[in-house]
Amino acid sequence: MADIIQLLPDHVANQIAAGEVVQRPASVVKELLENAIDAEATLVKLIIKDAGKTLIQVIDNGDGMSTTDARLSFERHATSKIKTAEDLFQLHTKGFRGEALASIAAIAHVNLKTKQERDEVGTEITIEGSTIVSQEIVVTPKGTSVSVKNLFFNIPARRNFLKSNTVELRHVIDEFHRVALAHPKIHFTFYNNGSEMFNLPVSNYRQRIVNIFGAKTNEKLVPVEEATEVVKIVGFVGKPEFAKKTRGEQYFFVNERFIKSAYLNHAILSAFEGLIRPGAHPSYFLNLTVDPQSIDINIHPTKTEIKFNDEHTLYAILRSSVKHSLGQFNIAPVLDFEHDSSLDTPYTDIKSVVNTPKIEVDRNFNPFQESHSMKGQASSFKRPSSGHWDSLYIGLESKKITPQADFKDMHIEGEEAASSLFEAEASVEQDHKTYQFHNKYIISAIKSGLLVIDQFRAHQRILYEEFLKNLTVKEGVSQQLLFPLQIHLSTPEVEIIKQLKEDLEHTGFVFSSISDELIEIMGVPLNVPESEVSIILEQLINDVQHEVPEASFSAIDLLAKSMAKSLAIKAGQPLKKDEQEYIVNKLFACKEPNVTPSNRLTFVTVGIDELDKKFI
Ligand code: ADP
Ligand code: MG
Numbered sequence: 001m002a003d004i005i006q007l008l009p010d011h012v013a014n015q016i017a018a019g020e021v022v023q024r025p026a027s028v029v030k031e032l033l034e035n036a037i038d039a040e041a042t043l044v045k046l047i048i049k050d051a052g053k054t055l056i057q058v059i060d061n062g063d064g065m066s067t068t069d070a071r072l073s074f075e076r077h078a079t080s081k082i083k084t085a086e087d088l089f090q091l092h093t094k095g096f097r098g099e100a101l102a103s104i105a106a107i108a109h110v111n112l113k114t115k116q117e118r119d120e121v122g123t124e125i126t127i128e129g130s131t132i133v134s135q136e137i138v139v140t141p142k143g144t145s146v147s148v149k150n151l152f153f154n155i156p157a158r159r160n161f162l163k164s165n166t167v168e169l170r171h172v173i174d175e176f177h178r179v180a181l182a183h184p185k186i187h188f189t190f191y192n193n194g195s196e197m198f199n200l201p202v203s204n205y206r207q208r209i210v211n212i213f214g215a216k217t218n219e220k221l222v223p224v225e226e227a228t229e230v231v232k233i234v235g236f237v238g239k240p241e242f243a244k245k246t247r248g249e250q251y252f253f254v255n256e257r258f259i260k261s262a263y264l265n266h267a268i269l270s271a272f273e274g275l276i277r278p279g280a281h282p283s284y285f286l287n288l289t290v291d292p293q294s295i296d297i298n299i300h301p302t303k304t305e306i307k308f309n310d311e312h313t314l315y316a317i318l319r320s321s322v323k324h325s326l327g328q329f330n331i332a333p334v335l336d337f338e339h340d341s342s343l344d345t346p347y348t349d350i351k352s353v354v355n356t357p358k359i360e361v362d363r364n365f366n367p368f369q370e371s372h373s374m375k376g377q378a379s380s381f382k383r384p385s386s387g388h389w390d391s392l393y394i395g396l397e398s399k400k401i402t403p404q405a406d407f408k409d410m411h412i413e414g415e416e417a418a419s420s421l422f423e424a425e426a427s428v429e430q431d432h433k434t435y436q437f438h439n440k441y442i443i444s445a446i447k448s449g450l451l452v453i454d455q456f457r458a459h460q461r462i463l464y465e466e467f468l469k470n471l472t473v474k475e476g477v478s479q480q481l482l483f484p485l486q487i488h489l490s491t492p493e494v495e496i497i498k499q500l501k502e503d504l505e506h507t508g509f510v511f512s513s514i515s516d517e518l519i520e521i522m523g524v525p526l527n528v529p530e531s532e533v534s535i536i537l538e539q540l541i542n543d544v545q546h547e548v549p550e551a552s553f554s555a556i557d558l559l560a561k562s563m564a565k566s567l568a569i570k571a572g573q574p575l576k577k578d579e580q581e582y583i584v585n586k587l588f589a590c591k592e593p594n595v596t597p598s599n600r601l602t603f604v605t606v607g608i609d610e611l612d613k614k615f616i
Contacts, residue, residue, distance in 0.1 A: 240276045
């Protein structure tokens with residue numbers, strides 16, 4: 001057989017390499033910002049359009065390049081930053097692979113303008129899909145401007161793979177944050193579709209954090225400082241009471257490079273142990289300076305993971321210095337959270353679980369018999385006169401809920417509501433035969449056996465369909481707040497709220513104002529307790545950031561899902577009889593009662609034959 005191996009042409013090799021370096025607009029942003037920093041710029045301007053899909057431009061006032069270097073910079077493995085493999089262990093720059101510009105130029109339309117201080121004129125190069133289109137002499141200030149247009153123009157599959165602008169913008173902002181946080185001594189500006197999103201003047205570290213995440217952040221920060229032979233730590237952790245339900249602002253920088261490390265994250269968590277609720281996430285902004293020889297940053301192509309020589313020592317130092325700071329700044333004693341009512345909430349559930357068994361009720365319950373005494377008993381249950389559950393029963397007073405009654409007018413595509421499977425059961429439910437088990441499951445009898453409903457999941461399904469309906473027919477009912485509710489958020493978080501504003505309004509939210517870092521709410525959806533509003537929005541923002549909605553329909557879907565998840569009654573919540581019935585009836589009035597919005601079972605059945613078998 002003839003020889004079949006051949007070397008790939010450069011432009012093909014570059015496209016393949018680009019796949020590793022450039023996943024999305026944010027990857028380009030990162031590479032260009034890092035190049036500007038490596039060029040010792042003191043002023044860096046980022047301009048994007050359509051979340052970077054149409055344009056990404058970075059302008060810096062750094063060293064610039066000579067004409068030859070400008071041309072060479074687009075070659076693969078062309079770098080001014082290392083010369084030998086040993087240099088890898090003495091790195092003081094972000095870049096070193098010499099791949100970024102070559103990769104970007106392989107998959108986009110790139111224009112470079114650059115000039116060094118000593119030169120009269122600069123160089124302009126236009127390159128499209130690795131082909132140089134033009135090279136000219138240009139009048140331009142000292143520094144470099146790189147503009148990247150039409151990303152993935154020659155790889156439609158990759159272009160189609162990009163997410164919605166909301167999601168891509170989120171990624172761009174994340175990268176921008178990471179770079180800007182690592183370099184408070186550089187002035188950054190960021191323009192999105194012509195409007196200024198960030199203007200971060202040269203400042204100290206605390207101010208940089210505040211400029212990014214909002215003025216309210218200032219009072220939340222506790223300084224951390226430690227200098228040992230192995231590592232120097234400088235930065236801040238968030239006070240425990242501001243720990244978030246969702247993973248929020250968590251930043252490690254090692255030698256001014258953003259890194260991710262589950263192991264070091266754990267060190268911080270363990271320092272917060274006992275100070276925050278289980279599952280809460282403290283914020284941190286920590287800069288670690290170590291000897292470049294003691295790390296290997298070469299293990300990951302996009303370089304957010306690094307290998308430390310002595311991870312265990314680092315873990316111990318980090319943990320103890322954070323603990324020390326929390327103690328020193330008098331955080332720990334103040335936060336005796338056993339007695340802090342604002343933090344008690346999650347524990348009440350646990351406590352009530354302890355009181356669970358209500359045996360009196362159990363004894364009368366026989367799911368296999370039509371017990372009329374039971375029926376009488378159930379209907380004599382009083383409606384709760386206080387507590388936030390009340391609101392759920394508005395409407396129940398006047399009309400008896402029958403399956404589907406509430407959803408007649410629901411304009412969502414799909415099959416007929418409620419599966420016929422449960423028609424028979426529904427009639428049984430009217431007999432109020434429900435029983436709550438472990439404050440977690442609702443058990444009800446059906447003709448063929450037993451029905452075990454997960455209360456949290458069932459309620460998620462119910463709320464989800466309700467919200468979805470409100471969002472689709474745009475008629476969520478609002479309850480007016482006596483005093484407007486102010487919620488402080490960071491600029492990017494506000495950006496997400498702005499994008500979802502209209503949909504949120506359809507669920508019943510009424511916004512009186514939305515500014516850079518503050519939103520003011522005058523009305524909330526019916527059934528949403530005021531105290532839950534900020535948690536819901538926080539959860540929602542997090543979901544948007546992580547669950548990646550692509551089309552507008554899925555944004556609505558995500559909103560409905562997220563709110564349902566936040567508001568559904570949790571396991572551990574004792575339910576009165578009529579509350580249990582409400583869940584059962586409402587669940588089976590749903591279009592898809594069997595599963596939660598995220599496709600998990602809401603109930604299981606135990607057939608009478610299965611039970612019979614057990615008694616053989
Ligand atoms: P790397 O950063 O890994 O060296 P790049 O492809 O990002 O590789 O850049 C190639 C080279 O081009 C850099 O080593 C640097 O010399 C030069 N360069 C890129 N961007 C700039 C810039 N903004 N200012 C000055 N020089 C730059
Ligand atoms: Mg680079």
